[in-house]
Amino acid sequence: MELKRISGNLVLSAIVVLVVLMIFVPLPTALVDVFITLNLVAAIIVILVSISAPDALGFSTFPTVLLILTLYRIAITISTARLIIWPLAPGEVLTEQKAGTMIGVFGRFVGGGSIAVGVVIFILLILVQLIVVTRGAERVSEVAARFTLDAMPGKQMAIDADLNSGVIDEAEARKRRRDVAREADFYGSMDGASKFVKGDNILGIITTVVIVIGGLINFGFDEIVGILAIGDGLSSQIPAMLISAATGIIVTKAATDDTLGTDVARQFTRETYILFVAAGVLVLLSFIPDTPKPIMWMLSAGLVTGGILLQRSRKKAETVPAGETVEAEAQETRKMENVVSLLQVDPIELLFGYGIIPLAEPSQGGDLLDRVVMIRRQCATEMGLIVPVIRMRDDIRFANNEYSIKIKGNEVAHGEIVLDHFLAMNPGTVEEEVIGIDTIEPAFGLPAKWISAREREKAELYGYTIVDPPSVIATHLTEVVRTHAHELLGRQQVQALIENLKQAQPSLVEDVVPKLFTLGELQKILANLLREGISIRDMNTIVETMGDYGAVTRDSDMLTEYVRQALKRTITAKFAPEGKVHVITVAPELENKILESIRQTEHGSYVALDAEEIQQVFGSVRAAVERVQSLGIAPVVLCSPVVRFHFKRMVEGLAPDLAVLSYNELMQNIDIQADGMVSL
Numbered sequence: 001m002e003l004k005r006i007s008g009n010l011v012l013s014a015i016v017v018l019v020v021l022m023i024f025v026p027l028p029t030a031l032v033d034v035f036i037t038l039n040l041v042a043a044i045i046v047i048l049v050s051i052s053a054p055d056a057l058g059f060s061t062f063p064t065v066l067l068i069l070t071l072y073r074i075a076i077t078i079s080t081a082r083l084i085i086w087p088l089a090p091g092e093v094l095t096e097q098k099a100g101t102m103i104g105v106f107g108r109f110v111g112g113g114s115i116a117v118g119v120v121i122f123i124l125l126i127l128v129q130l131i132v133v134t135r136g137a138e139r140v141s142e143v144a145a146r147f148t149l150d151a152m153p154g155k156q157m158a159i160d161a162d163l164n165s166g167v168i169d170e171a172e173a174r175k176r177r178r179d180v181a182r183e184a185d186f187y188g189s190m191d192g193a194s195k196f197v198k199g200d201n202i203l204g205i206i207t208t209v210v211i212v213i214g215g216l217i218n219f220g221f222d223e224i225v226g227i228l229a230i231g232d233g234l235s236s237q238i239p240a241m242l243i244s245a246a247t248g249i250i251v252t253k254a255a256t257d258d259t260l261g262t263d264v265a266r267q268f269t270r271e272t273y274i275l276f277v278a279a280g281v282l283v284l285l286s287f288i289p290d291t292p293k294p295i296m297w298m299l300s301a302g303l304v305t306g307g308i309l310l311q312r313s314r315k316k317a318e319t320v321p322a323g324e325t326v327e328a329e330a331q332e333t334r335k336m337e338n339v340v341s342l343l344q345v346d347p348i349e350l351l352f353g354y355g356i357i358p359l360a361e362p363s364q365g366g367d368l369l370d371r372v373v374m375i376r377r378q379c380a381t382e383m384g385l386i387v388p389v390i391r392m393r394d395d396i397r398f399a400n401n402e403y404s405i406k407i408k409g410n411e412v413a414h415g416e417i418v419l420d421h422f423l424a425m426n427p428g429t430v431e432e433e434v435i436g437i438d439t440i441e442p443a444f445g446l447p448a449k450w451i452s453a454r455e456r457e458k459a460e461l462y463g464y465t466i467v468d469p470p471s472v473i474a475t476h477l478t479e480v481v482r483t484h485a486h487e488l489l490g491r492q493q494v495q496a497l498i499e500n501l502k503q504a505q506p507s508l509v510e511d512v513v514p515k516l517f518t519l520g521e522l523q524k525i526l527a528n529l530l531r532e533g534i535s536i537r538d539m540n541t542i543v544e545t546m547g548d549y550g551a552v553t554r555d556s557d558m559l560t561e562y563v564r565q566a567l568k569r570t571i572t573a574k575f576a577p578e579g580k581v582h583v584i585t586v587a588p589e590l591e592n593k594i595l596e597s598i599r600q601t602e603h604g605s606y607v608a609l610d611a612e613e614i615q616q617v618f619g620s621v622r623a624a625v626e627r628v629q630s631l632g633i634a635p636v637v638l639c640s641p642v643v644r645f646h647f648k649r650m651v652e653g654l655a656p657d658l659a660v661l662s663y664n665e666l667m668q669n670i671d672i673q674a675d676g677m678v679s680l
Helices: 002-024 029-052 062-085 101-110 115-164 170-219 223-252 260-268 273-285 293-318 322-334 337-343 354-360 368-382 453-462 469-483 491-504 506-512 519-531 539-549 556-566 568-575 588-596 611-630 641-651
Strands: 348-352 390-394 402-407 410-416 421-425 437-440 447-452 465-467 580-586 598-601 604-607 636-639 659-662 671-678
Touching: 002 062, 029 062, 029 101, 029 223, 062 170, 062 223, 101 223, 115 170, 115 223, 115 368, 170 223, 273 293, 348 354, 348 469, 354 368, 354 390, 354 469, 368 390, 368 469, 402 469, 410 469, 421 453, 421 469, 447 453, 453 465, 465 469, 491 506, 491 519, 491 539, 506 539, 519 539, 519 556, 539 556, 556 568, 556 641, 556 659, 568 659, 580 588, 580 611, 588 598, 588 641, 604 641, 611 641, 611 671, 636 641, 636 671, 641 659
Parallel strands: 348 390, 580 636, 580 671, 636 659
Antiparallel strands: 348 402, 402 410, 421 447, 421 465, 437 447, 598 604
């Protein structure tokens, strides 16, 4: 592949150098004949490639090829013009071969040996290119470039929607985005490249006039001068016309899986009655006096024959024995793939009733798909988590306004919205009431009301927080992803994180993963961090800390504690963003009691407190948390590093969202204010 790329670059470079030499260095007539022939062959190849390309991107190099061929043709024109008007040597006679055999052939054969005929053909070629082909291709290129650029955002949104709904994977999404960008670049280039064709046509006219003037000055009024001038013009304009036609074909081609010839043949023969109608029209025209009746009758017979053959072939293709159809359906049913495809479990799904479809359908003004894309980006930025593709689909089992969020096939959250209403939440400072339907905000469990659009302005004036239905679903989905982030983190996502880190820190990755730790062990530590809401975006610090303490312990829980301490700046920014944190401390006697009750097993450690002591701890935690929450502060428990992990596990069942930190996880310059204490 590398050799092929280098060879292609060398060929293009050689062509460019050759063009420069042809402009400045006089060439022998034999070499000029070779170059004219190559110009004609190149034009034929280009138009054939344009016809066979399935779409515009199938010949994406066309703008560059067009420029190179235009320069090549200009260089040939300069070389032939030099040979035509070059003064004769003493005793030399002016002949049609003065500029090579090909020029004389084009001037004599194509023009039929008549200067007038050659001039007419030359002028017709120029007019056809300028007025019909080139002008049309130029206009199509301008419109295609403008509409392609305007359609880019919509195409990108459609790709993101397919990705989020699970229709395509990440690789296919990247390919489609790349194709969209290439298509925009192609039509933008074609918009400018079409100007080369127009300029080349104008140059052909000027060159012919200049050659005639130069020939008249050097050789006087000689018929051979006219033949050579016409031959030179035709030798350049015939390939130019083919290139112009290729330009029109490539910019008017619609995306398809087949070649242009296949599409044309299929579409022209789609309805056989059209052939019969055309045959009838020819028969009627044949009755006009002096028309070539035999020719028209032969064409009519050919059209009728073609229509009959097409009808027979289609009937034969459509006629399939019933037994074969039943057998084919049975074989399809027995295929193992039909069952295996049902075993696929999506990491995360959003199912909803029929009434919510407009919120997720861009064609109906819905932006829920865009919000899902933003959720994945937000989780990557804030949590460092690569959220798997969130599949969204409607389910007839749900009511119109219901939705459900599933993790690995199991429902973890459920909610309802009221269409054409807004969710109004009292931030705690509003005393006035608004008319609405009482409900519970699904993400955080806060009391709220569904209000109509008429009540929205009044609620905003009162101070209510107003949220539209798509935002309600998006917020609920975001909180579910945050809560279950550790479940969504699989080995594939961990591998992607490691590959990303390896690009910046290859030595670090090689020393730690998989040399010291496997992907599974790293996944456990990352999952432990995500379970308590700690971002894993700083993979550099996480992997470095694991490498530092890998020789000390292999216990994933202990390694998680070391990593948490290394991420103290991240933890401080999360729980003390303003440099101050209100905490609930743990009494020293309770910490000592927990340390004395720790029991080690093959599967880890646990705290062996009796049931009465655990209930006392739960009661103390509940009272302290309620006291802090009454002050409008999010509760945070602060304890010693050796106790933190065990205390968190102990109270996790009582308060899953309760943050438990150790003194080593906060920066030293943080102002810590104790608002309560947990004790026995």
